[in-house]
Structure formats: C-alpha cells, structure tokens
Amino acid sequence: MSRLAVTAMLLASSLAWAGDRDKKEKPAAVPADSIRWASSWEEALAEAKERNVPIQVAFHKDH
C-alpha cells in the first residue's frame, strides 16, 4: 500500500472519530419542565412538612 493511501486512511479514520466525539458531546436540550428530585431524604422531609404534601420515593436500577 502506498504511503499516500495509508495517510488518507488515517486521515479518514481520525475525521470519523472526531465526528463521533462531537456527536457524543452535543448537549441535550434543557427540558422545559421536569420532575424535581430532592437531593436527600432530609431535604425531602423538610420540604414535605413545609408544603404538607406526600413524598414519592422511587427505587430504580439501570437494568
């Protein structure tokens, strides 16, 4: 394989990598509205007491 062909392949792969990287780093849109999650149980208890509202506790796993 000629030196020129190798250089072209390297250039193409690095451009593709850069493209993927840029795509991954593109920020998501800030949602117009969303569920607000309390940062801790203590914060949840204090706010629920102040507002006199129930607490929704959601347990999840990634998979």
Place this chain on the structure above:
Amino acid sequence: MDSSVYPNKDVIAASKTTVNIFCNNETEHAKDKKYGNEEWCEHNYGQKCDEHVANHNALSSKFFSGSIPNPTTILCTPDGTEIARKKGAPSNKELIDMIKAAATKVGPGLGRDEYLFAKDKMKAAEEQIAAGKTPDAIKTLQTVTKTFAKNPAAKPALDAAQKKLDDLNQAGMDRIAAAKEAAAAGNVEEARKELKDVYNSCKGLECSKAAEKEMAALPKAK
C-alpha cells in the same frame, strides 16, 4: 420507566403535588450528561448521580427488609410514613392516581410552583432588607401575603411574610418613638427628618401612617 413515565407532562404535573426522591445505587448510565451548559445525571435533569446513590443507601433499609424489586414506587406522609407501594413499573395513569390518592389523604398541600414562588420572594425580600431597600421589601412581602391570603396550604409562607412585615413595622414604630423623644428634647428638625423617612420608606405599613400623624403634630418649621 424513567425514560417513558417521568417525562410525561401529566406525570410531571402530578409530581408538583409531592416531594420526589429518586433512589438508584447504580451508575452505569452517563454520570455527567450535558444539558445546555449544565451537567446532570442522564436519567434525571437537575440531579447528580451521587445524590441518587446516597438516597438509595440511606433509604433501602428503611423501606425494604430483603431484596429490592425494581422499580418500586412508594408514597409517604410528610413525616416519611409509608401509605402506598407499587412494585414494578406503573403506567402514567397508575402513578398519577397513586399521587392523587396520597395528596388527598395528606393535603391540602402547597404545589411546587407556588412553594418556589414564595421561596424566591422571601429570599428577594431578605436581600432587599439587607440592602436597606425597605420599600421594595414591603412590596415583595405584600405580593406573598396577597397571593396566598386565601390558600390554607400556604400558611407557613404567609406567616413568614407577615412576620417580616410586622418586624419592619415594629422597626418603624421604634424609630417614631425615638423621633418623638428627640422632638421632646428640642431636636424638632432631626425628629421631622426621621419621621419623614419612616413615612416615605414604610408606605403600606401602619408605621408610615403613624409617622405622618406625628409629623403633623410637630411644631411648624420656622
């Protein structure tokens, strides 16, 4: 569930009638997902992964004695006592119905938007008081008292705003008393200046009217 149920607009609306806490001790998802210029958990805008891991560690033994079926949704009273539980992923309607039933049992409660509104106004009023902007602080606090006058769920916010207004009024009354003493000691112009300042800076409070009355009672300036 978090990718289909939680972004639903009706679920979001229902969630404003509760305080919500997310518990997940796994972080295989993106930890610092970019939303605009901010970085949050991939699943929950506005939350850091460290928080939902800590929540899981803090609450798993409170709500489970053995293994934890995931997902599980639990509704509690404001003191943390469990009132309803759903194992598995609820539909939007199931979750909304659970929240409504719990809110009815606990309420009347203050919605999230109203709570944040009151909180922002109270913070602004405190900053205005600290900066000596009493007229602005009075207007801000009166916005809170007028907005929530007929909302029994907003009593804590209403009481807090009224307490600050009462404190400002008392400070004005104290200044009037000091001005009257100054006038009695012969410092009439000093008293007049102080009373005029109370009158102007405390409009909307009783002390402003009292200052006006005391100004009228002072000997006329020569």
